[in-house]
Amino acid sequence: MxxxxxxxxxxxxxxxxxxxxxxxxxxxLPPSLHAKAIKRYEAVRNHLESTTSIFVDQIEHFYPQGSMAIDATISNRGTDDEYDIDIIAQLGSRFVSMTPLEILNELEQGLVGYRGLKVVRQTRCVTLYYEDSMHLDVTPSLRDPRTPDRQSRIMHAKGPHRSSDDREVPMNAYGFAQWYNDRTPxxxxxxxxxxxxxxxxxxxxxxxxxxxxxxxxxxxxxxxxxxxxxxxxxxxxxxxxxxxxxxxxxxxxxxxxxxxxxxxxxxxxxxxxxxxxxxxxxxxxxxxxxxxxxxxxxxxxxxxxxxxxxxxxxxxxxxxxxxxxxxxxxxxxxxxxxxxxxxxxxxxxxxxxxxxxxxxxxxxxxxxxxxxxxxxxxxxxxxxxxxxxxxxxxxxxxxxxxxxxxxxxxxxxxxx
Known part of the structure; x- marks a missing residue:
């Protein structure tokens, strides 16, 4: 539109x-926490790039997806004071030859110990739990070459061991957010x-x-x-x-x-x-x-x-x-x-x-x-x-x- x-x-x-x-x-999500979420995910990117060798020069984009990208975040299921913030970490060529489980494990290891926060590896993302009940879900992706901007594949692997169900899932959260925002002036x-x-x-x-x-x-x-x-x-x-x-x-x-x-x-x-x-x-x-x-x-x-x-x-x-x-x-x-x-x-x-x-x-x-x-x-x-x-x-x-x-x-x- x-x-x-x-x-x-x-x-x-x-x-x-x-x-x-x-x-x-x-x-x-209140404006103050929205601003805090931005500050936090930028700090997480800086941490990965500066302290974990495998991520140095390998984060092509680090951007919000889903509700955060369209300003529609609300409190979590069953609570009134917890918020999930969803972030995509588009990774570089160093990760292309890795399996979904390996990529998720690398991301988990890169975040373990970050500011003493609890880190949990999920099926498609790694979650950081902050003391004020904000959760930062970081989902790794690999860019599909010669396709629209940020069209990618995200990782699906339940773990802890490899499985026949492990796979890469097509995704373009960035394109969807643009589509939604265009339709809702x-x-x-x-x-x-x-x-x-x-x-x-x-x-x-x-x-x-x-x-x-x-x-x-x-x-x-x-x-x-x-x-x-x-x-x-x-x-x-x-x-x-x-x-x-x-x-x-x-x-x-x-x-x-x-x-x-x-x-x-x-x-x-x-x-x-x-x-x-x-x-x-x-x-x-x-x-x-x-x-x-x-x-x-x-x-x-x-x-x-x-x-x-x-x-x-x-x-x-x-x-x-x-x-x-x-x-x-x-x-x-x-x-x-x-x-x-x-x-x-x-x-x-x-x-x-x-x-x-x-x-x-x-x-x-x-x-x-x-x-x-x-x-x-x-x-x-x-x-x-x-x-x-x-x-x-x-x-x-x-x-x-x-x-x-x-x-x-x-x-x-x-x-x-």
């Missing part, structure tokens, strides 16, 4: 969009609104560690599409808390977000459209008796669904989840139930801790309006109040879940 910056829609004005935006803000009102919200939060925590990180001005949520992607990733994380088996990979969700991108649309509208598209694609695959197949739009050999779904039943379960999410969002937009039901539904969808934090934060902002009795109700149960403080009603009986920990209502009060 290659669109220039557009105006977009402020996600903090419409009531339902506002609370969704606050949830996205609460789970996404900077929406001025989204970018400005989130910059202001992060500034407000920083001002509330003036003692936060912000002096030892690089300039943060390059980072910012830029589109409603990326916000919707973050929300659907969070929804997936919550649904898979107590499930076995692989969950839908973020790269698959990112592909569908890029495909459905509707620059200038409202957040809730975009989230519904994204969920609807995924359901449609899954149901089409299921009707054909096959699992979902998604390829990198910039490199067809890079198959995003190579490890998920593992079965038709697994993809159908996710489609069922998304149908419930869509139903709840549609009812929320129609404001068909009393506001007191909102926290129960949101906790079941996005998790108790995050929603409670959002409720508390919003309660502080709207509490005076509520106490002053300035709100009034529509005939269908919605609240008429200034846009900055309005609440929206949610009617989703099929997916309402009990309050799990906090007894706050949407307004921050304890129920009688």
């Amino acid at each position: 290659n669109m220039s910056r557009i105006i977009g829609v402020d996600p903090f004005v419409n009531p339902i969009d506002r609370i969704l935006a606050e949830i996205a803000l609460s789970v996404q 900077d929406e001025a009102m989204v970018t400005d609104a989130f910059r202001k919200r992060w500034t407000d939060i920083d001002n509330m925590h003036a003692d936060a560690e912000v002096d030892d990180v690089p300039d943060q001005s390059q980072f910012g949520v830029k589109s409603a599409t990326t916000l919707a992607l973050q929300l659907i990733k969070r929804f997936r994380n919550i649904r898979w808390l107590n499930r076995s088996g692989r969950m839908p990979p973020s790269i698959v969700l990112s592909y569908f977000a890029g495909k459905v991108a509707m620059p200038g649309s409202a957040l809730s509208e975009t989230l519904i459209a994204l969920s609807t598209l995924i359901v449609s694609e899954i149901e089409t695959a299921t009707r054909a008796g096959r699992t979902l197949h998604v390829e990198n739009p910039t490199y067809s050999s890079d198959v995003f669904t190579d490890r998920w779904p593992e079965s038709i039943q697994q993809q159908d379960l996710f489609a069922k989840d998304l149908k419930e999410l869509i139903a709840g969002l549609e009812m929320a937009r129609r404001a068909q139930i009393a506001p007191e039901a909102i926290p129960d539904w949101l906790r079941g969808v996005f998790g108790d801790r995050v929603v409670t934090k959002v409720v508390d934060r919003m309660a502080g902002q709207i509490g005076q309006t509520i106490l002053a009795g300035q709100q009034s109700y529509t005939r269908r149960g919605g609240i008429l109040a200034p846009a900055a403080t309005a609440a929206v009603a949610v009617a989703a009986p099929a997916i309402l879940s009990p309050v799990q920990a906090s007894r706050h209502t949407f307004y921050g009060d304890l129920p009688g």
